[in-house]
Amino acid sequence: MASSRTIFTVASITVLGGLLAYAVYFDYKRRNDVEFRRRLKKDKKRVDKQAAASNQASQSSVDIEEIRAALAKIKDEEVPTTPEQRELFFMTQVSTGEQLCTQGPMFHLPAALAFYRALRVYPSPVELLQIYQKTVPPPVFQLVITMTNLDVKARVEGYFDTFPPKSMNVSVQSSPKDQLRKILVAEKDFEEGDVIYKELPVIAVLDADLEGQGKYCSHCLRSLEGIDADTTVTPASDRLGSVYCSSACHEKAKVQSQNLLFGLESVLPPELDNGLANLTKGDRDGAQAKFTEFIKKEGRSVPLLTARFVARQVAIESAKLVPGRTAVNQVEILEGTVNADEYSLYDHMERLRFVDGKVAEDETKMLCAVLGAALPGLEQSVNEERHATYHGKLAYNAIGVYFGNGRDDKPAPTARPEDQERMRTPVGTSRQVGSGLFPVSAYIAHSCDPSAKPVFSSGNYELSLVANKPIKKGEQITMAYVDVSQHDIESEEARRRRRFELARGWRFKCTCDRCEAEETGDTEVDLGVDKDESKVEDVVRRVESGQDHETFL
Ligand SMILES: [Zn+2]
Ligand SMILES: [Zn+2]
Incomplete structure (x- = not known):
């Protein structure tokens, strides 16, 4: 008994050395x-x-x-x-x-x-x-x-x-109207149809109805239709029933988050495991079974995106501690992370706007149980408040991945309109196959007459931002968070619909040029929001607004 406890403590501390387990260690010392x-x-x-x-x-x-x-x-x-x-x-x-x-x-x-x-x-x-x-x-x-x-x-x-990298041809700047509002700005001229940049998500998930169906890759979201069965990978045991388009995707998924959340292999580099994986199997199995049941029952993307985000942070931080940084799938672990050396995934997340997020009852407990069973100490890396903020950030910033004009076989949502999950998808959330967090694209503001559009022309989760119209250097780049095309409805009806979607999904009343131009002068129906209810975290607000005295006490 005593010896296994020692292994736990030493392993979790040695490897995480960064914030998480180290904080636990200090807490322990302070108390005891x-x-x-x-x-x-x-x-x-x-x-x-x-x-x-x-x-x-x-x-x-x-x-x-x-x-x-x-x-x-x-x-x-x-x-x-x-x-x-x-x-x-x-x-x-x-x-x-x-x-x-x-x-x-x-x-x-x-x-x-x-x-x-x-x-x-x-x-x-x-x-x-x-x-x-x-x-x-x-x-x-x-x-x-x-x-x-x-x-x-x-x-x-x-x-x-340093972010975004210069090679992406865009910069993040404060909006002229509001210093705390960040916008994405073109750093050179673009013609209509130009690809402004390409970006990989730091985390992505398939829509709940597609998970475990074997139609799309659970990692890169690629359609598996027409892919040779010899090439695809169906892991012998995977709680979500994940299928991958290739062994490369399987490996990436595993090291980035899947194994920590839903697998029983060691979460530590082999040289540091010290038998931990074997000792923890039973506890992990139990905790994961509960969490998986919750994820499946919930049928939403945000809880899984959040869990993957937390797991990915752990993976990146532990990889940094491997001597020489050559071992354990360094490339796979860092896929899609921008400037990971200088700023952590948390730095990216910290700056993003968010709306109030809600965690389900016991959701934090279940996630923490999964983390702590794998690496004792990790359960303290998320508390309910932080968890809810992550939820709010992913709900606000995630972008829908769709192919062509999108799919039309998604089951109609059963939740009330105000409770439905919405992702920034120009063809509509109902046509996406999945969603992801794209750290640069998260800064693109909405417009009902957007200057750019995210498309997924690589056939997987790689986002290509394409100019809808000529964009001059220094101009703000916008995209549509919702379907702003009019189809066959009158412009007044279309205007009302998209503004409801925006208010419900992102908690703001759209003030874009098109919305102003199409205003009829009639009293507007109540959208449920009066002002923009999205916000930034306190530490970002204080520093950005120049209140840099005594900010911490
Ligand atoms: Zn794939
Ligand atoms: Zn608008």
């Missing part, structure tokens, strides 16, 4: 290790005395450029990788900071830098800042806050310098 707690929370009296002394001595007079330069240096420093090394590094920096604090104002900057270094390896920085606030002399604490804000700001601002 008296000495650790004692050292972390210092003797309050002594610190108060110090604080008073420093306050008297001076208000900090450190130049902002000096701080910037020091920060730039810290960024190039290597951070220890194993939890044990990190802990040691953390404790050393904190105690260095404390010693420097006692040596007067001249040492405030070096002291703050030591505290800042400690912050970099601490799994929950906000919490540590709160501890600092109580224990570190105010002038030094102020410096730490300034550094944190500069760093967050640089990260947020720097993000859109």
Whole structure:
């Protein structure tokens, strides 16, 4: 018993080293290790005395450029990788900071830098800042806050310098009407019919009615019609009944998310598994059976997209920790991720707009059970609130994958119109075969008279953004989230229908030029939304709107 527990802990910590398991490790230490707690929370009296002394001595007079330069240096420093090394590094920096604090104002900057270094390896920085606030002399604490804000700001601002990659011919910019609203802008001229860029999704799912039917590839969503049965792969046991168009797709699906969520093979690189996979089989089997039953019963795309997103984060983070980064299907794991070295999948997700998401009862518990059974500690990587936000982000940003003009065999939705799942699909959600999260295309705003259209001309989930009309460099690129063609209905009826779809799916009242032009002056039916109800996360809002003081406390 004791030995298997040790394997669990060491394996989960060693491999995830990044945020997830590391946070668990620290939590554990904080709760259980008296000495650790004692050292972390210092003797309050002594610190108060110090604080008073420093306050008297001076208000900090450190130049902002000096701080910037020091920060730039810290960024190039290597951070220890194993939890044990990190802990040691953390404790050393904190105690260095404390010693420097006692040596007067001249040492405030070096002291703050030591505290800042400690912050970099601490799994929950906000919490540590709160501890600092109580224990570190105010002038030094102020410096730490300034550094944190500069760093967050640089990260947020720097993000859109490298994303999207220049080769995609587009950039993400703030809308002239609203700084917090990001839009996609052309970086060169395009003619009608030009392919602006191609993009792979970071996660994709088949529509629920197609999953397990063997008609489309469960990974790349390609139609299996006409593909030789020798080429397709039907795994002997797959809870969702997945079928793949090729062994390449099977392998990608497995390492990106399928095995963690629905399989029993090791989730760790072989050299780190240490027998974990065998020990966890029974628990994983039970947890996965429950979760699969839920996914099937739910019959919606968002719960599965969310689960795949979480699993993919784990896969990418654990792959980073493999020595030399050559082992375990590096290429397959990183497929479709943009600038994965500099920014994590979470960085991409964090910036996306979202609408309020709802998780089903026990959904978080079921997903966490699946994760924790595979790698103890992982169950703490999602809580209900985060899970709901992921839901809201995927519901808001996912784009429908469809071929040609779309299919017409999708069963009519049974949910009330306001509860139906809608994905950004110019031919209508009812004609898509699946959906995916495309990190760049997520920034394309809706217009009922769009300048571009996502098409899937490669026959799989690869999105090609095609210009509908000439687009000049510097102009915003738009697409239709819903079917905006009029078919045989009158323009007034068509206008009402598409505006209802938009309000229900994306919680906004369309104000595009076409909607304005087609306005009849009659009182409009109530769409159920008065303003744009989509939002961005607090941390993004604060930094983007320039409120960079005391943002964390
Ligand atoms: Zn495929
Ligand atoms: Zn409109």
